[in-house]
Amino acid sequence: MAGQPTIKQLKYLCALADQRHFGRAAQACHVSQSALSAAILELEQLLDSALIERNNKGVLMTPAGEEVVARAKRLLTDFDDLVSASHSMNAPFTGNLRLGVIPTIAPFILPGLLKLLRKEHPQFKLFIREDLSHNLVQLLHKGELDLLLLALPYKADNVISQELFNDPLLLAFRPGDPVSSLEKLKASHIKGRQVLLLEEGHCLRDHAMESCKLGNSDISIPYQATSLNTVVQMVANDIGITLLPEMAAKSSLIDSSQIKTRAFDQTGIERKIGLMWRKKSPLSSQFKMLGEYIQQHCH
Amino acid sequence: MAGQPTIKQLKYLCALADQRHFGRAAQACHVSQSALSAAILELEQLLDSALIERNNKGVLMTPAGEEVVARAKRLLTDFDDLVSASHSMNAPFTGNLRLGVIPTIAPFILPGLLKLLRKEHPQFKLFIREDLSHNLVQLLHKGELDLLLLALPYKADNVISQELFNDPLLLAFRPGDPVSSLEKLKASHIKGRQVLLLEEGHCLRDHAMESCKLGNSDISIPYQATSLNTVVQMVANDIGITLLPEMAAKSSLIDSSQIKTRAFDQTGIERKIGLMWRKKSPLSSQFKMLGEYIQQHCH
DNA sequence: GCCGGCCATCGGAAAAATCGATCAAAATAT
DNA sequence: ATATTTTGATCGATTTTTCCGATGGCCGGC
Structure with a gap:
């Protein structure tokens, strides 16, 4: 049972396709020529395909090699996209957030809040679920909601509540x-x-x-x-x-x-209006910031 | 200068997203729980993003985690596609081949040959370049052509010639x-x-x-x-x-x-009709098979 | 307040990656 | 012809990484 290629191997292959020379490709990848050579050899073995035509003057790509390089380049681009996208994902007011709101708050807070957020933080996508507190808390614990906007006090286990205003x-x-x-x-x-x-x-x-x-x-x-x-x-x-x-x-x-x-x-x-989230949620700080935002803009 | 995530880490993350449990995910990946745990931790560190919400009952995905998982699954699919595509790529009569043909052969051999190949090997894509032998040999050495169909004898260095018929x-x-x-x-x-x-x-x-x-x-x-x-x-x-x-x-x-x-x-x-390719081409065996094919069907 | 399940951590062992140096092949220069 | 240069592959040693099993700490449930 053979293993699978690695991202690194594909990177090396692309560098080699660009440079057409093991030494220069190795330099571009900041590794030794021998490391790159070994990586390419292993890649060819794993793919069971001749990708490269070695030559004492450099290398040429086989048609299969060209095809693999084309796919690999797309793949590497997607990969980089994933990495950079995830970097900006943990910033507050970005990405998706599944928010539960009770019916006696939603119609009075959401219109203004959503409009404001859409204007000031267009990258921030709120998915709203309107339901009774009891159901919201259940969904919160099941992980189908990330955050609740409800009336406090409301007894629930394993949660953190933040009062916003009276x-x-x-x-x-x-x-x-x-x-x-x-x-x-x-x-x-x-x-x-x-x-x-x-x-x-x-x-x-x-x-x-x-x-x-x-x-x-x-x-x-x-x-x-x-x-x-x-x-x-x-x-x-x-x-x-x-x-x-x-x-x-x-x-x-x-x-x-x-x-x-x-x-x-x-x-x-x-009654008090507040936020509630799972005690162990790693997004507490973002929720607190959102809470402050609501405090400032919705009261 | 931090490194980059690995394919393996993304695989582990997807398994974890499916299983919602480190132990089961580790089992599904055939690694120990500690290895998977370490991999996920490193991934979160590399992506600088909280992907997982740990819990004494299992795990939940954060919105960022869900997003990364969605992207990762697409990426892994593409990755598998690349691997499996490259596997069937080295078979003869598949993939792309850049063929050079001289003008005193092309009109008499190609129509029948291409028609036959299209019927019997629809996955085999021939890219034809018609030119004088001299230019074809140059292109062959530059790597812009993989194989020549020309009249022999024709003197050229670093090539292998295969006569097909008189x-x-x-x-x-x-x-x-x-x-x-x-x-x-x-x-x-x-x-x-x-x-x-x-x-x-x-x-x-x-x-x-x-x-x-x-x-x-x-x-x-x-x-x-x-x-x-x-x-x-x-x-x-x-x-x-x-x-x-x-x-x-x-x-x-x-x-x-x-x-x-x-x-x-x-x-x-x-004159003799034959094939010619670079002596170092790793595709010699495929070229020989194509030669036999032409011998059988074009004469 | 103990118990049980869960994930993180630790230490050592195994595996892999990498480097620098060397080798073999081959095209080029002498 | 012969020597030289350039190329990628190989080798051996070292460093780095990975992985496992065991342990530890946390937390919710009983």
Whole structure:
């Protein structure tokens, strides 16, 4: 079972094809003539083909030799391309990144972020997956995602989380709702009200309940409300009130409807937006840089 | 000055990408786990890029790793192609061959030969150069031609010649010419006649003069007769007689004209058709096989 | 907090690459 | 003819690299 040729041997062959002279080719390759001679001999043996016609005046290439050289040159070019491409691959904001984002963040952050990145870092290709936190974390651990953009805190093993900024939860209600006239809005004011939240699995639901100390009995889950848009529509239809993240309230989401939002006069009613990645990912530093970038440009 | 990755390292990386496990990848590559580990580490160092995310459960590929693997797989395929292509390259009747042929052979041998080869050996590509023997031999030595098909004897250094078959020289004349009535045609009969031959440089001229013991004063060079066709036209116009190779006489060359040909009743009035190649060419055996092929099929 | 699987590391042995010098062949110069 | 020069192949010794098996360290799971 014979071995296979090496890159080096192909390099030597190409040099020899260029120089048509073992000595000069060896010089060009910075090796001794004997080393190059041996390499070419072994290559011919491995390929089982006469590549070179030796001559006391130099060498000539056989047709087979010419063919092999042509292929080898293409191969070496591809090889160099691979090497140089991989060099610029570990720089931040380059290459591919598979990013998972939860549905209550994606529509409010991604449009601006992607547009900006496309402009400032056109070589940076983000592949987006939008899903619930739970599923995203699973995909993260399976290696199908590299990085998550989600709401913290979110419990997960073997990950590193980086908080980026706070996203206060605002109360959303119909104009004329009794909460409009309150001097100071507290979480306790929504006790007993019909609070509409997204279905189970959306971490926004958990963060809202946690922030306002709501129990399961306090809230009602709107029929098939899988998006904030739907919830807003229902609030506009006077079915209840809800808690909206500030980034959603600031967006065009509620522009078309008539509902109002109001911040609580109380701290801690918020979720945090952050990144999460596998603890052992060798790309931590790049993720941190991306985090800073989002901090600066998306808040 | 760092070195470059090796084919082996890329192979190991691809195996690792397939197996997602150092141990199994090492097994697939028939090396120890430590060898594969070291190779991957060195590869990552050489490419200055984190390709692998290590894990106590196996490994995951980074996006950069995936990209490198994709490129590496293409590269390895090309590499294997090169190797397997070169294996079938040294077989006879395959690959490229640059063949030089003289003008007094080419039109009579090549059409049939090329047609036959194209049918029986479609992988065999002949690149034809038609020129005078002198120029062909020069090109042969420069390495721009691999093999010559010409008339022998032809003196040249550092070559091997292989005679294939005799090509008798026939006398060509107008119908009714006095030679028609001769019982036995000898070379001496053309002494004193106006003998038309190709211009200097065509070896057919030399072979004809040598065969018939003609001196320069015996012959006349037709104005601008650089092809046998022209010479035949002139014979048909009663300007003189000429000596035609049998292969030319048998061809359609003289069909359209009215001239007759007659063999000499005397041995040795002939040229020999043969191959010639550089003495040091490693392809001698292939050339000999091609010679036998021509012998069998072109005569 | 121990266990088990995983990859990195280590040290020695085996293999390979390389060098400088020499050899043989052959074309060229004398 | 003969000597010289130039060429690539070969040889022997040394250096370098590769490889293996064993060990170690890490980390997640139990």
